[in-house]
Amino acid sequence: MNTGPLCELVRVNYENIGSPLTVKTNFNLTLPLHISLEFVSNDFRGTGPLFTLGDPTKGIVIELALDYGRPVLALNSERKVSNLGSLHNNQWHRLDLFFNRTPNGVDAVVVVDRCIHKRRCSQRVAFTGLTSAITVLGPLKLGSTSFTVHRLKELCLENIVVNSELVDLWEGTESSPLARGCPKCEEACFIGEGTDGAGRCGAEGVCRNPIVAATDQYACTCRPGFQQPIEEAFFADYTITPSAPCTQPATEWQVNGPVSVGAFDFDGITLQLSIRTRQTEAHVLRSDDGLIRLDIEQGHLIFHADAVSLTLPAVFVSDGLWHAIQLTITPLIQGSQSRMIELSVDGLWNTFYNATLVTAQVNNISNAKHFLLLEADSSCLSDIRMELRDGRNNIYHDYLINELNQNRHSTLVKGCQSENYCESKNPCGLNEVCMPEWRGYKCVCKTGFSYRAIPPFGDQQCVLSSCEPNPCQHDAQCSVLSNGTVSWGNETIGVLCECTGGWSGLFCENPMLVRSGFLNWWLLPLFFVLILIIFWVVFCVCWWRRRKLKKGGPAFKKGSRFVEPLETISTDGVAKAGEEDYRGSLNLSVLKVAEEPLRPHHLTVRNASVEETRTSDSMTEAERFLAMDQPLQYAFEGYDSSPPPTYFAPNIYDFSRHT
Numbered sequence: 001m002n003t004g005p006l007c008e009l010v011r012v013n014y015e016n017i018g019s020p021l022t023v024k025t026n027f028n029l030t031l032p033l034h035i036s037l038e039f040v041s042n043d044f045r046g047t048g049p050l051f052t053l054g055d056p057t058k059g060i061v062i063e064l065a066l067d068y069g070r071p072v073l074a075l076n077s078e079r080k081v082s083n084l085g086s087l088h089n090n091q092w093h094r095l096d097l098f099f100n101r102t103p104n105g106v107d108a109v110v111v112v113d114r115c116i117h118k119r120r121c122s123q124r125v126a127f128t129g130l131t132s133a134i135t136v137l138g139p140l141k142l143g144s145t146s147f148t149v150h151r152l153k154e155l156c157l158e159n160i161v162v163n164s165e166l167v168d169l170w171e172g173t174e175s176s177p178l179a180r181g182c183p184k185c186e187e188a189c190f191i192g193e194g195t196d197g198a199g200r201c202g203a204e205g206v207c208r209n210p211i212v213a214a215t216d217q218y219a220c221t222c223r224p225g226f227q228q229p230i231e232e233a234f235f236a237d238y239t240i241t242p243s244a245p246c247t248q249p250a251t252e253w254q255v256n257g258p259v260s261v262g263a264f265d266f267d268g269i270t271l272q273l274s275i276r277t278r279q280t281e282a283h284v285l286r287s288d289d290g291l292i293r294l295d296i297e298q299g300h301l302i303f304h305a306d307a308v309s310l311t312l313p314a315v316f317v318s319d320g321l322w323h324a325i326q327l328t329i330t331p332l333i334q335g336s337q338s339r340m341i342e343l344s345v346d347g348l349w350n351t352f353y354n355a356t357l358v359t360a361q362v363n364n365i366s367n368a369k370h371f372l373l374l375e376a377d378s379s380c381l382s383d384i385r386m387e388l389r390d391g392r393n394n395i396y397h398d399y400l401i402n403e404l405n406q407n408r409h410s411t412l413v414k415g416c417q418s419e420n421y422c423e424s425k426n427p428c429g430l431n432e433v434c435m436p437e438w439r440g441y442k443c444v445c446k447t448g449f450s451y452r453a454i455p456p457f458g459d460q461q462c463v464l465s466s467c468e469p470n471p472c473q474h475d476a477q478c479s480v481l482s483n484g485t486v487s488w489g490n491e492t493i494g495v496l497c498e499c500t501g502g503w504s505g506l507f508c509e510n511p512m513l514v515r516s517g518f519l520n521w522w523l524l525p526l527f528f529v530l531i532l533i534i535f536w537v538v539f540c541v542c543w544w545r546r547r548k549l550k551k552g553g554p555a556f557k558k559g560s561r562f563v564e565p566l567e568t569i570s571t572d573g574v575a576k577a578g579e580e581d582y583r584g585s586l587n588l589s590v591l592k593v594a595e596e597p598l599r600p601h602h603l604t605v606r607n608a609s610v611e612e613t614r615t616s617d618s619m620t621e622a623e624r625f626l627a628m629d630q631p632l633q634y635a636f637e638g639y640d641s642s643p644p645p646t647y648f649a650p651n652i653y654d655f656s657r658h659t
Contacts, residue, residue, distance in 0.1 A: 004159075005347050009170040009180060011158035014151075016178035017143035020052075023172030027053065027162065029136040031106065033062075033099040034355055035162050038092060040185055041066065041155040042211040046088030048152035049145070051160070055138030062136060063144075064097065066152065071095060073108050073125060080125040084112050090210040091393040096340060098357050105130045109357060111340050115268040115330040116389055124335040140167065154211055156182035166349040184211045188218040202226075205246035208394060219394035222246035224274050224324035224347065224383055230402050242396035250274070250383040251403060257411030259374040261384060261400040270328040270342075270387035271372070272397070276416065277379035278439055280318045284325075284379075288371040294327060303343045305329045308358035310343050314351035320438045324383065332360055372400075380416035380438075431462035452485050452494050465494035472497035476508040 004010045012021075039050065046069035054061040056076070063074040069086030072079060087093050096111040105128040115121035140162070145151050160167040173180050189199045189207030201207040201220035209218035219242045222228060228244040275284060277296070284301075285294040293304040299318035303310045306329075317323045328342035342355040374381060385397035401412065421427065421441040422434035428443035435442040445451060448466035453459070463485055464471060467478035477498040485492050488506045499505075502512035 004166055004168070005349075008166060008168040009173065010160075010166065010168075011156060011182050012142065012169055012173060012179045013182045013184070014143050014155040014157070014179075015153055015184075017176060020144045021142045021172055021176060021179065022139045023142060023160075023169050024167055025139040027136060027138060027140060029053075029163065031099055031101045031134050032356075033097075033136065033163060035062075035064075035097045035160075036095065036355070037157060037160045038094045039087075039155060039157040040090065040092045040208075040211060041069070041088040041152065042090040043088050043152050043154045045150060046086065046152075047150040050142070050152070050155075050157065052141045052144050053138070053162075054136045058137035059135040060130070061138075062099070064095070071110055071112075073097070073110065075106060075108075075127045075130065078127055078129070080108070080127070082110055082123045082125065084110065084120055084123055087112070092208055092210075092395075093393065096355065098340070100357070101134060102126070104128050106134065109333055109336065109338070109340075111330060111333065113389070113393070114270055114328050114340070114342075114387075116270060116387060120334065121268070122330065122333040122340070124333060124338075142172075154184075156185050156211065158182075161349060161353075164350055164353045164355075182211075185209055187212075188216070200243070200245060202245035202247050210392065216243070217392060218243055219390065219392075219396055220244065220246055221395055222397070224272070225250050225322070227383065227385075227397075227399055227402075230399060238402060240396065240398065242390055242394060250399075251401075251414065252276075252380055252382045252416040253401060254413040254416055255374060255376045255379055255381055255411065256413060257377065259401070259411055261372045261374060268328075268330045270326065272324065272326045272383065272385050272387065273374075273381060274322050274324045274383040275317065275376055275379055275381055276320065276322050276438060277376060278318055278320050279376075279378055282377065282379065283375040286373055286375065288373065292329065292370075292372075294325070301325065301343065301345065303327055303341065305341045306339060306358060306360050308341070310341050310354055310356060310358075312343060312345060312352065312354055315345050317345065320440045322382070328355075333357075382416075429462060431464075450494065452483070452492075454485060454492055455487075461492070463492050463494045467495055471495065471507055472499075473508050474499070474501060474503045476500060476503065 035053075037050070043066075046066050049063055049065040052061060052063045060076055061074075063072075065072040065074070066088060067081055069088035071082045071084060071087065073082070074080070094113050096109075096114070098109040098111075100107050100109075105126060107124060107126050109122065109124050111122040113121060140160075142157065143151060160169075169180070185208065188209035189201060191200075199205070199207050200218065201222075204223045204226040205220040206223065207218055207220055220228065223246065226246040227248050227250050228240055228242075228246055229248050230238045230240060232238060271285075273285070279296060280299045282296045283293070284296060286292060291306060295302050295304065296318060299316045301312055301315065301317055317325075324346050326342075326344045326347075328340070330340040332339060337360050338357045339360050340355065341358055342353075344353040346352055374384070381401075384400045386400060388396055388398055390396055403414075416438070418438045420436045422436045425441075426434060427441060428434040431446050431449045432443040433446055435444055445462035448464060448468070449462040450465040451460045452463045452465070454461045454463075465480060467480055470478045471493075472478045472495075479496050479498070481494050481496055485494050486496055486506065491506060493506055497506065497508050499508035504510045504512070
């Protein structure tokens with residue numbers, strides 16, 4: 001069963017609709033309005049409504065019907081039959097309806113099959129008399145009865161889109177499950193042995209065949225990224241079989257300059273291509289006259305056609321991912337100076353799709369041949385194909401660039417390589433994992449971490465935001481903060497640990513200060529004992545030195561020699577010794593040796609007379625004084641400063657007694 005890009009139910013058959021089927025009830029629409037759908041009908045009469053939209057009690061009602069296969073538009077009771085030919089020929093068709101407000105009423109435009117190589121494929125019809133505000137409120141119904149009491153039976157309908165919104169038909173068909181899908185237009189796709197059990201078009205192909213068709217009347221449309229096998233042809237570069245399965249991956253090409261992809265006339269064109277780029281400003285595609293251009297501006301696609309622009313502002317394509325782009329431009333619509341242009345990305349709807357009518361600025365655009373040039377420099381392209389129709393109006397594609405014609409394109413390089421920035425630069429943070437991407441990288445948070453705004457500047461960083469496993473210690477309870485963070489020092493986390501037992505810190509890893517002091521109680525008495533020991537040692541040293549000085553203890557050591565204590569004599573004649581136990585004036589004159597010679601000029605040595613060689617005049621000043629320790633000894637023994645009279649020897653020194 002064919003489904004939408006998000007697994008929507010998009011196909012129903014009218015054969016099993018017993019009564020009008022309400023597929024959606026809450027439409028609230030205003031003009032301008034765009035509705036598109038695809039269908040195949042083999043109804044013998046080809047008369048009856050395809051759908052009705054709106055509630056007549058709340059606003060206008062829009063109806064699309066077939067009258068012997070010709071499209072019929074109705075607004076309330078006013079009906080307009082188009083002259084676009086019969087569409088109940090058991091072929092798949094697409095209809096685009098545009099409704100716009102005018103001063104006199106409403107203009108409606110019908111476009112069949114995007115006007116691809118068709119004449120009389122579009123028409124403008126006018127509804128007058130609707131001057132009040134126009135709104136469409138109410139349900140969308142399928143399979144109603146027309147004013148002629150006819151209903152369509154052999155008809156399958158798919159891909160109903162209202163203002164870029166794809167209608168999911170699943171809930172509306174709960175009461176009629178047999179109406180889901182279209183078995184009769186899928187029979188040929190599954191007859192015989194399929195490809196990997198996915199039908200004759202393969203897992204990457206969309207199969208279509210007419211209702212009750214022969215086994216060879218089917219066509220495969222490949223999804224982006226895949227293509228049918230391309231074979232060499234005798235009279236051409238290559239050939240493609242529309243019924244071949246979509247099993248061949250599309251080739252990727254590096255674009256290094258403009259590439260011409262062929263000539264075409266301006267009789268309607270639908271082009272598809274896939275692009276991969278990180279360029280935010282680039283030219284992707286243009287015609288040789290510049291009237292058709294597809295550009296990337298600030299990372300968004302802009303389709304320029306006939307001096308009018310169509311954009312998808314919510315789609316960013318410069319992210320380094322593959323994006324499938326489809327664009328359509330039609331010839332001038334009959335009875336108007338307008339064209340239909342269409343732009344879609346990735347086969348999605350809503351913000352990924354836009355279609356509108358634009359006023360043509362150049363009327364003779366269809367009178368010349370044009371060349372398409374690819375200019376996606378420094379980008380990769382793939383799957384470049386043009387939509388065509390076969391004799392049964394089945395869609396197939398011509399792949400404009402393939403391996404059989406690549407030798408004509410010198411600026412194309414096969415393959416689309418990229419450097420691994422995660423290995424060469426490692427640009428991510430501590431709590432991030434680097435994910436390599438095409439010509440780029442992406443940083444994602446590790447498991448258990450998420451991005452949070454970190455104050456004071458609100459920078460996004462990966463912080464711990466999971467309690468599984470519990471990061472808190474010492475039986476603390478963990479809770480995740482929805483948007484906030486907790487910081488301690490240089491670390492920030494997105495969880496909160498509720499500490500107990502006096503523990504603190506981000507993860508309750510720090511003990512209390514009081515508890516820490518109690519554990520080190522032995523330091524206090526140790527310090528006290530050390531202080532007492534130091535005090536006792538100092539006291540003992542001082543006492544010992546004082547005691548030694550008072551008792552005239554042993555001489556002080558100076559290096560390896562011993563010296564006697566020194567006595568000092570002040571300039572005023574006060575002698576100081578020891579710790580100044582004696583304080584008083586000393587009469588040093590009494591200690592002075594007389595000026596007379598101490599010995600005769602001739603000395604008798606061993607009964608021989610020897611002349612004296614040294615007189616008393618040659619004595620040094622220090623020799624004229626007695627040793628100072630003798631009077632100090634007197635002072636210590638309680639004498640006054642004057643020695644007794646017997647202290648000095650007679651003036652005449654008798655050498656004979658000492659020889």
